Amino acid sequence: MDTKCCVCLNCVDTLQKIASWDSLITKLQDLVPEEEWCDDYNICHLCTTELERAYEFRQLCIRYTLERKSALLPKPVEIFSCYHCSSTFTDKQILAEHIYTHQEDRKPPEVPKSLYTKKCKLKAPNKKTRSFSCEVCDVVMPQAKQIVEHCFSEHSIAKKVVKPYKCDKCVMRFTSSANLIQHKKYHDGSRSHICSICGKSYITKSDLTVHEYTHFNRRNYKCDVCVKAFNTNKNLRSHMLVVHTDPGLWKYGCDVCSRRFPLKSGYEQHMKRHTGDKQFVCHICEKSFVSRSELQKHMRYHSQVKPFRCDHCDKSYKDKRLLDIHLAKSHGIGNAKVPVRERKYACDACPSSFSEKQKLERHAQTHAGVKPFVCLQCDKKYSDKYYFKQHMKSVHNLSEEGHGFGKDLDSYESEVMS
Template identity: 35%
Template sequence: MNECQICCKQFSFKSNLTSHMRIHTGEKPYSCDTCERVFTQHSELTRHKRIHTGERPFICSTCEKAFTTNGELTMHQRVHTGERPYSCDFCTKAFTQQTHLNIHKRIHTGEKPYSCVACDKAFATNYQLTIHMRFHTGEKPYSCDLCQKSFISSSELTGHNKSVGHLKKKEITENPELSRTEKKLYSCDTCEKAFCTSNELTFHKSICTGEKPYYCEMCQKSYCTKSELLRHNRSVKHLKKLECTKDAFYCELCQKSYNSSAELSRHKKSVKHLKKLEYTKNAVVLSASSSFVDCGEANIKLENNEEETPDEDHLFIKMEPENVEITIKQEIEEEIQDEGSLTYE
């Protein structure tokens, strides 16, 4: 037996061992005369040359398709016979090729060996990684000659070619005698009017349905399109109203102003505001509890003609409302200084 000294594989013939050793050494002695590609084995060079010559010596007896290698013919014939010799150990699916089975198994194992160097995302196949990388590079190699649009994958181009807009444009190109009305690509589902651009159709639909999805919270006005709302926001009337109402939506607790009631409402629902409000209420309860006399105990003492003498358990402190407010503010400020953890907007 002929054994490889590097990986200990054994071969029946020395010629097989010689070819195998080129995997370890990287030697590629067979080169193509046409494109200068090099190969480790002569059989690989022979298969490669058929790309240049167009030779396809292996023909399918069922449909007469021709292939460059016997392996390609064998895989093709499984389409006719329905043979699927490669079965999945995890489920009942079977495949015509070992490579298809290996890719399928990654669904069960979760293996994603192909990683993106730009964003650290991982993928199950090299093809998925190639498509993903085009989002980073901006490359769009598949283009429509008719619409002058480009796509990152062949499937996107196929979907575009089946779209209504593309087919209509193709019909117009092939029939230049069509009238202007017949050339309109985008039609309304409600009134069947047609338009040359999608923007015209979108604007028309808002008029046709009466829908006005773009809303100015301050002026209480609605608009059909976003561009109309932007024009309104830049108008003198809107800007003057904005300046006048700037202090109308004011949070007394946080001492901040907002441009609309909606903004003020969102602020009052925020975590910071609610935390500050709860803290203030707690301070009010604590201070208020020390500013009023227990009426029940006071009546008993008055009936018994006893003097109101505060003991250690119950103190009677009479304070004016203004003093209570001042005390609350002082307590809040002292608590903030001690904790140093409460932050306002």
């Protein structure tokens, strides 16, 4: 058994596995993603204390950065949807006029001022005055049930889908006060519900319960169409929408590029690409991304670890998708779709064409006689980075894994170019 700490490499008696219950391996992966952390690594008490301190500081920075950016974001536009068709509007009055087009031989009703006004004037002693607004017109009433009756009688909206409870911090509306209370917890951001198995924290008890099902991995929810099974009913519903539902019936549609999405989360993440809202930033190169998963995928390219190896040749990759493409393209194994890149950048001096503008610019250097890649060992010069790397590997035994000169080829290249 290894008795050394994986961080300081000291041999001490008080060691614990980094894959223990307090999720040390997760924190190490978040702080130092360019290194590979194995479950059987040990860590000492002093390094654990430093890790906890660094992780807490990182979380603090992330929290205040999000708060600062959210304060600078423009106020979201409230969207009003018609219950009779898929039309959406940004103005309640226009929506109200549109709804009456679905009701033949009806005129817009005249609302008696004695029943309600736009501002509720009913005040109960020692009670906070409440008001509920109609999501179609500008009517305000003191009771939620009055709004439900109003929407049913005047706008022909089914009572069970009326949402009189509106969040005072965003544009979301709900059918019950219980759902509104649960929603407000996400604005507070207090993660008081902690998983006893892995230590992850959640805002609501229901979110924690759903998460704990993943540890049991019972997969009791089976799909009736295919052989897949899931740990939660929510995951099964998402699977049915994404895999077994016609994309033309997907609920969420982008007004910018007309793409449709089965889930609200996918739609919201897509809209961030149009607005440029990229809150996940790489601490190495400062490149920003829309989602955490994209950032984690990007971090692999800063690492030299290639865990996905081909069993049929000596190739290895940082991403499983690239391995699947290699297997399909080189060995005819699997059904991965091999991408075909369009060569839309043509050279003016010769018949060559390229799929990327940067490759065309590098190619143009060969016609101009520019050779920026110079070998420090034999003074050979190359205009293309690919041929420069091939020369370093075959002639000087310098590979990207760091053989030969004790550093990777990209580091050597930066020294050459400086």
